[in-house]
Amino acid sequence: MISSPLTWIPRPVADEALAQLRRHGDVALGYGPGAVDFRSVSARTTGVLLRTAEFRRRDIDLAPNLCIIARHGAGYDTVDVDAATERGIPVTTTGAANAGAVAEHVFALLFAVARNVTTADRAVRDGRWVSARGALTGLELGGRTMGLLGGGRIGRRVAAIASALGMTVVVSDPALSAEDAEALGVQVLGHDELLAASDVLSLHLPLTRDTEKIIDRSALYALPAGAILINTARGGLVDEHALRKCLDDGQIVGAGLDVLACEPPADGNPLLAHPRTVLSPHIAGQTDAALRRVALEAAAAILATYRGETPAGAINGVVVGG
Template sequence: MAGTQKRVVRSDVWIDGAFDARLKREPGVSVGVFPIRGNPAAAWDQLSAAHVYHVSAAKDELPQEWFARADLLARCPQLLCVSSSGAGYDTVDVAACTAAGVIVVNQAGGNAPSVAEHALGLMLGVSRRMLESDRRMRRERGFSREDVMGHEIGGKTLGLVGIGHTGSRVARLAQAFGMQVLATDPLLSAEEIARRGAKSVSLPELLAQSDIVSLHCPRDASTMKMMNADTFAQMKKGAIFISTARGGIHDEAALVQALRSGHLAGAGLDVWDQEPPPLDHPLLAMDNVFATFHTAGVTHEARRNVATIAAEQIAGLLAGERPPRLVNPEAWAAYEKRRAQILR
């Protein structure tokens, strides 16, 4: 059946229109959209026949029944690929996909410029005490400008935990401010880290030497709670902690204590254990914490770029190409066999 229709299915979680527009131009490819609430029968009707499931990467916006886990895979016998809508894939059980011969792809790098800009914005906001000044301007009078006096980031040392797509861009932006950049990344050689704009050091060295520590690593078993009471204690007194990576990599309770004790001067956080965090979260009560709602990569430009990359990658793999952002290459051989059987 050479004319087998190739079915791409996604949920009705918001996505830039570039995704559907690109795939609808692809011969022999259809795009189906299912509701995440209110009509599970309609959702399963779409998913059970899908060849590609483009799943939202937002773990706290997508109901867990639509996560790409073993139970969902079992109900989707023709599924060949799970495509995450972002660089992360918290809604995807990669091991279960691999066991089922389903490849997983992400959109790594698609929003890197936006995330890098946001990280620098958090650094500036905390270091210059911009948020604190803004809050006090709105609620009180009688304080002096020196009461909210901050520090320049120029000449300071920035430590990057991870120097991939986003970390590399942060390194270049930081150099423009005259910062010294250190980085640790277990996946890269010292030479490659230097090529990306930083000096390679160990994590303990980075924590001890950096005025600002910024996370740009994936969330996985090796990084969960990597920033904890011990690692925060290893940071310089008066240092600033920044994360635009993923919630769970830093221990929120330990960060509260590091800030309350005065060991750390402030924090800029775009990611949380629960997104958004509860209104009574202690970090939200601190004027030296710049808090945002996982919006570092949420710009008009980034959303369109990620949607376009995702659609191009799906179009390519349905045409028989090996996708450039393959998360589980170990599943490729099984995927190819299944693809030949299912699409003929």
């Protein structure tokens, strides 16, 4: 049991989660009026609740009483997990809380790409109704194959929606059991087999040393010609210069990207000006309902740790009190 907890939160989270944390200890906010710099409270900090902020070894070393790092979301590449594990600090994520929101955004991007939504919108606003109506022909998704790299919570939601659209769904994920695959109505393939089969490729992997730029030039050219790429996971999974070349030569007919390797993107990002990309600013998980669920789940993990319990959602195998 932590007797005098202090939770540091560098970016805004749902008020309900803040209220829960304040009922059980102090909260220091790194945003808004009276924003507190982490260094000024690091000696007292027992927990951090992170949205997009990075938290590296240097930050962990500043906090001798730190006992949990809770991510507000599914990814954890902004956290030095190795440094936390060395200290016996659990790192938690909230992948289930926003899985539905992210899965829906996959299809927002996919429909926009397949049916030329953003191009058509600009044409109508620019007075090019007649020429656009004659020039724009969309792609039907029914009957095509959607490949999922990653079959976790989000990937499974995507699979269900794709199946409802009449798509064949194939998944590459060694953790997906044969029983789960059968229940989902999907086929499990190896990495190379999946690429060769995917008319639409949707990425649902964490960003690690092993997955960085996993979608490189060879992977993109392994897809069927005219494929669509959707990425709502992490921008670093994709070699953006290779993707730009594949868009230019038509190997990839379009890409819907909620994430980029550098966020916000630099002016020279090769994908910003491409007419066959649809981009959004890392908002796939941002619905009112999902943000509330994610914040409450992260707060619950923090409070469980303060009570001496092992929190749900720990990704580094740390057992509190173990």
